[in-house]
Amino acid sequence: MADAPDRPRPRSSSHVTLDDVARVSGVSPITVSRALRGARNVAPELKARVQAAVDQLGYVPNVAARALASARSSHVAVLIPSLTNQLFVELLEAVQDALAPHGYQSLIGVTHYDPAQEEALLRSHLSQRPAGLLLTGFDRSAAAAQMLERSHAPCVYMMETSAAPGVHSVGFSQRDAGRAITRHLLQRGRRRIAYAAGQLDPRVLLRLEGYREALREAGCHDPALELLVPGPTSMALGGRQFEDLLARHPDVDAIFYCNDDLAQGALLAALRSGVPVPQRVAIAGFNDLGGSDQMLPPLTTVRTPRKEMGERAAGMLLALMRAETVAERTVDLGFELVVRESS
Amino acid sequence: MADAPDRPRPRSSSHVTLDDVARVSGVSPITVSRALRGARNVAPELKARVQAAVDQLGYVPNVAARALASARSSHVAVLIPSLTNQLFVELLEAVQDALAPHGYQSLIGVTHYDPAQEEALLRSHLSQRPAGLLLTGFDRSAAAAQMLERSHAPCVYMMETSAAPGVHSVGFSQRDAGRAITRHLLQRGRRRIAYAAGQLDPRVLLRLEGYREALREAGCHDPALELLVPGPTSMALGGRQFEDLLARHPDVDAIFYCNDDLAQGALLAALRSGVPVPQRVAIAGFNDLGGSDQMLPPLTTVRTPRKEMGERAAGMLLALMRAETVAERTVDLGFELVVRESS
DNA sequence: CTGAAAGCGCTTACAG
DNA sequence: CTGAAAGCGCTTACAG
Numbered sequence: 001m002a003d004a005p006d007r008p009r010p011r012s013s014s015h016v017t018l019d020d021v022a023r024v025s026g027v028s029p030i031t032v033s034r035a036l037r038g039a040r041n042v043a044p045e046l047k048a049r050v051q052a053a054v055d056q057l058g059y060v061p062n063v064a065a066r067a068l069a070s071a072r073s074s075h076v077a078v079l080i081p082s083l084t085n086q087l088f089v090e091l092l093e094a095v096q097d098a099l100a101p102h103g104y105q106s107l108i109g110v111t112h113y114d115p116a117q118e119e120a121l122l123r124s125h126l127s128q129r130p131a132g133l134l135l136t137g138f139d140r141s142a143a144a145a146q147m148l149e150r151s152h153a154p155c156v157y158m159m160e161t162s163a164a165p166g167v168h169s170v171g172f173s174q175r176d177a178g179r180a181i182t183r184h185l186l187q188r189g190r191r192r193i194a195y196a197a198g199q200l201d202p203r204v205l206l207r208l209e210g211y212r213e214a215l216r217e218a219g220c221h222d223p224a225l226e227l228l229v230p231g232p233t234s235m236a237l238g239g240r241q242f243e244d245l246l247a248r249h250p251d252v253d254a255i256f257y258c259n260d261d262l263a264q265g266a267l268l269a270a271l272r273s274g275v276p277v278p279q280r281v282a283i284a285g286f287n288d289l290g291g292s293d294q295m296l297p298p299l300t301t302v303r304t305p306r307k308e309m310g311e312r313a314a315g316m317l318l319a320l321m322r323a324e325t326v327a328e329r330t331v332d333l334g335f336e337l338v339v340r341e342s343s
Numbered sequence: 344m345a346d347a348p349d350r351p352r353p354r355s356s357s358h359v360t361l362d363d364v365a366r367v368s369g370v371s372p373i374t375v376s377r378a379l380r381g382a383r384n385v386a387p388e389l390k391a392r393v394q395a396a397v398d399q400l401g402y403v404p405n406v407a408a409r410a411l412a413s414a415r416s417s418h419v420a421v422l423i424p425s426l427t428n429q430l431f432v433e434l435l436e437a438v439q440d441a442l443a444p445h446g447y448q449s450l451i452g453v454t455h456y457d458p459a460q461e462e463a464l465l466r467s468h469l470s471q472r473p474a475g476l477l478l479t480g481f482d483r484s485a486a487a488a489q490m491l492e493r494s495h496a497p498c499v500y501m502m503e504t505s506a507a508p509g510v511h512s513v514g515f516s517q518r519d520a521g522r523a524i525t526r527h528l529l530q531r532g533r534r535r536i537a538y539a540a541g542q543l544d545p546r547v548l549l550r551l552e553g554y555r556e557a558l559r560e561a562g563c564h565d566p567a568l569e570l571l572v573p574g575p576t577s578m579a580l581g582g583r584q585f586e587d588l589l590a591r592h593p594d595v596d597a598i599f600y601c602n603d604d605l606a607q608g609a610l611l612a613a614l615r616s617g618v619p620v621p622q623r624v625a626i627a628g629f630n631d632l633g634g635s636d637q638m639l640p641p642l643t644t645v646r647t648p649r650k651e652m653g654e655r656a657a658g659m660l661l662a663l664m665r666a667e668t669v670a671e672r673t674v675d676l677g678f679e680l681v682v683r684e685s686s
Numbered sequence: 687c688t689g690a691a692a693g694c695g696c697t698t699a700c701a702g
Numbered sequence: 703c704t705g706a707a708a709g710c711g712c713t714t715a716c717a718g
Contacts, residue, residue: 027704027705028704028705028706029705030704030705030706031703031704031705034703034704041703041704042703042704043703043704046703046704065710067710068709068710068711068712069709069710070710071710
């Protein structure tokens with residue numbers, strides 16, 4: 001198995017091709033192709049001979065040739081808003097782990113929460129004819145939606161659910177989760193409950209809706225207690241929001257943060273300034289990210305099912321890519337209230 | 344521009360091809376191909392005509408065809424140990440941001456710190472003929488190293504540096520960094536300095552070497568103060584290690600953690616048990632991850648240049664993929680001691 | 687600076 | 703269940 005000389009490269013590659021496998025196993029190239037793709041309409045005996053030749057030669061299919069001939073790549077485009085939020089990192093890992101065993105590679109695109117960037121990414125990914133798409137949420141530009149539709153590529157949406165016809169989605173109700181944690185704070189006797197958020201994406205705003213509903217039911221909604229700042233979240237921002245809210249509204253008795261990193265920052269700021277949590281203010285977060293259980297006091301939060309979400313979305317996409325009909329097109333995975341000592 | 348009927352798909356795609364562009368612009372397909380790839384040996388006037396036709400038709404090159412014909416894909420394989428350590432997420436983002444404008448897609452592989460997994464990933468990525476490779480560190484299986492060599496694919500190593508001939512690397516001295524932070528603790532008058540680590544990868548062990556060297560120089564190295572536990576790091580583990588060390592070695596006066604997440608956990612554990620930091624024990628971390636500046640007290644650590652490392656490694660790879668000779672094959676980016684109140 | 691021919695390594699669609 | 707032919711959409715290598 002001599003290597004080709006370094007330069008100049010011969011036009012004909014020195015790699016083992018499907019034709020080589022056909023020659024060695026004594027069948028036609030098409031039969032090899034079929035056997036390799038696990039077709040049932042190949043005699044078991046030929047299948048075995050092909051496999052033996054593959055092993056002997058160390059044959060590896062050329063994905064580019066396959067993609068060109070079949071007009072379908074083995075890539076799945078995964079578009080997420082950010083890698084800075086641990087949530088999406090874990091979602092991504094679950095997706096990759098589910099897709100890889102089936103021979104699909106994930107091509108990750110980070111949209112930075114920007115519809116224009118998402119549109120550009122979609123355009124570039126779609127031009128490569130991905131086998132499938134995994135997208136985050138439902139809010140995108142009209143142009144992006146149109147490209148998606150025209151591409152006819154299998155697609156599953158993550159993070160939220162939709163019952164719209166033809167849409168496949170795996171997620172949970174952000175609104176219900178926002179309502180649930182707010183109700184929990186109300187049940188603890190809190191009345192002046194603030195909502196502090198950064199990175200105002202559609203899901204953060206849905207949680208805001210849930211928060212508002214719960215407070216209106218209880219008759220204690222006050223828009224002045226909504227602190228919505230654009231831009232990325234961080235522990236530092238959470239600390240500043242904590243100080244800001246207490247300074248401007250000394251009667252605030254609870255704060256619901258849209259993400260755990262903010263809430264962790266708040267907990268540390270409280271420690272720094274000697275504000276007792278939860279006695280003086282209760283603190284709640286969202287997502288149950290790493291470290292929230294280690295805080296002082298441990299953080300009350302909502303555990304979101306990103307691992308299962310990634311697995312289920314990938315599973316659904318796998319079915320769609322096999323051209324199977326998916327019976328359960330909308331999967332609501334729910335969420336879990338995790339009550340710790342901060343509330 | 345009517346769409347093809349849904350099913351069955353015609354063999355000939357309804358997409359605009361390079362031949363269409365050639366027809367519209369009145370030149371040969373090869374000239375279009377050259378113009379598109381920015382060749383200098385195309386008359387400016389023809390270039391303009393081609394560009395006009397591309398715009399008019401909305402032509403997008405078929406990457407599979409290009410890869411098949413040229414035996415080079417537009418993918419760069421990026422192999423990192425983990426996405427759980429924020430460090431690698433930031434490294435990855437920098438790489439992607441640097442590669443994307445040049446038309447290269449990153450294919451991410453997570454090795455989970457496992458040479459066998461890395462070998463498998465390398466095998467699968469190499470079979471797709473990536474345009475280039477970005478790898479983490481130098482420790483890999485002999486089989487993996489051999490595959491790399493035989494592939495002749497351009498490759499840049501990240502995180503560490505090597506002066507070995509033919510090797511391109513961008514990193515910093517993990518050993519020097521470990522030595523530097525340990526010396527800092529010594530300068531603060533500490534003598535019973537422990538090293539606490541998880542995820543015992545080669546870089547964690549290099550930092551350990553640096554730690555040992557500094558302590559031996561000062562004549563106070565004690566192997567009993569090295570706490571090396573396999574498996575993933577976390578804030579929870581850092582907290583347990585803190586309690587463990589203080590219980591078993593009451594005279595410990597400083598702990599150097601191999602990663603900030605452990606150190607953050609230690610700081611919280613100290614707070615929980617009322618151990619004053621740095622009065623009773625100094626705490627130092629590594630990497631300067633998000634939140635370390637928000638801790639109570641803020642964490643002393645080593646800032647590592649992951650963003651620049653990703654950018655420089657990608658830049659070097661870009662040059663190699665253009666078949667340029669890279670003069671500076673070994674780039675040492677250094678590190679920065681960040682002294683805060685925990686030491 | 688420009689082009690006609692051949693080929694990259696597969697799969698599709700049609701036969702049998 | 704198996705195969706011969708054609709083609710996917712580009713680029714390489716050779717001419718001129």
